[in-house]
Amino acid sequence: MATTALEVASAVRAGERSARAVVEEHLAVIGEREAEVHAFNLVMADEARERADAVDAAVAAGSDPGPLAGVPVALKDNMCTRGVPTTCSSRILAQWRPPYDATTVERLTAAGAVIIGKTNLDEFAMGSSTENSAFGPTKNPHDTSRVPGGSSGGSAAAVAAGFAPLALGSDTGGSVRQPAALCGVVGVKPTYGAVSRYGLLAFASSLDQIGPFAHTVADAATLYEAIAGHDPRDSTSIPEPAAPVSSWLDDGVDGMRVGVISELSGGGIEGIASDVQARVRVAADALAAAGATVEETSVPSVIYGLTAYYLIAPAEASSNLARYDGVRYGLRVDGPNTEAMNVATRTAGFGDEVKRRIMLGTYALSAGYYDAYYGKAQRVRTLIIDDFAAAYEKYDVLLSPTSPTTAFELGAKVADPMTMYVNDVCTIPSNLAGHPAISVPYGVGDDGLPVGVQVLAPLMGDVTMFRVAAALERSLP
């Protein structure tokens, strides 16, 4: 069975393999391990078969179904699929069936892909372990006593377990890259606005960005090209076509300038495990051996990223999640009047982490505290952008760990939200700045579990980011 998406698409387009057979093979793998991993909220077996047959019919009729012909894709369950339940892993959306498709879903279909299921997540994408799901946690396929990371843990686990060669997640503070690192797959957060958010259920609108999971950088690049590009239905969409990120994957890093962020590599933020730091050093040496100039560099204000993020993201969430009021969709718990119904619905429908963030955001935005919390966080966000700008005058890309540690035990961090939040310390700065970043699996830690190395690039630097990631991937034995 072909392992990469590019191999699958090439074989399907050439009529050498049927998309239907590809779907059946993946459904069989799901049948073997899904009960143990719990990557999916919904496996769309019938829809996937029907869709695969349509792809095969197109090939038989002599037309080209597209660059992802017949490739199964697992979709995070916070992207709208018309007529198919979209839950955000929350009781409050229950079995809501959206009346429209997200732009990413339309573009996947146009590229010939086959959506094979909706994947589990931390409720409303709030979390770093996929334990905050109303439908139970997802397990890490490498060790099912450990978390897959989050919030897109279902998508990361689906790719790692071989349930689909590709998946989509959303990344607000690291929710694609951190689970990719913990599950040993590639995960990408594109430049903010590169991929349309139309049909993505909003968490923090100035930070949310949809991105690919794959086994290889080339597969991730192909998926990126399929979903990126301007969408008039998202007012924050960059008015440019998708960046041709696949074109320079083989060009190497000779002459490039790479800065290793010292604050995230043991010299500032505490808690970055030594085995993870060691893998970043190996990656830096590999890029140097491939011809890049590699130096340690300081991006001083990244140490304030966590604080800025945990004020800005909840503030935006408290506003975005006001729409779940029992009136138009999802759960309703009745009450004697509309306000009582709103309160009863939200109280029963949201889990603890979502309630915490809604209250934190409401507080940060409230009269008397706005300037001290939200206003200050937005100014710190500017400092981070300015420090990145200074670094990118000297370097083409920056390097850091993706996650401070390898995958941790289920339940280890659920009791203390702040301990959980620290998982995102390396990934958050890119969201605050809107910059692209990618996690490349790069060996294992002392416990034998995957470690991800993060390549960060400036705004619209997605092509360079993919190029360096491909060079890193080639440097692995």
Add this chain to the structure above:
Amino acid sequence: MSSPISRDDVAHVARLARLELTPDELDRFTGQLAAVLDHAADVEALDVTDVEPTHHPYPLRNVQRADVVVPSCDRDEVLAEAPASEDGRFRVPPVLGEEA
């Protein structure tokens, strides 16, 4: 250092956010929110008075679509997913007063 958020503050924001908390939840959430806000103290010493706030990471301004009517979601399809509907509209309990 005094707690950055009190139990009464949490009860107040819960009301604003249309959430009902049990006394146990109030205690627990107060401690947890205080821990997050305590961590935020790390930026207290930063002087950012002359720094402009960033609301949004990509410099787009006044994005408007063409003023052309296009089909929207089908009303019946939307209402079929509503908890309650009547005469082509969403139905809710009384806004003022209470249901008899």
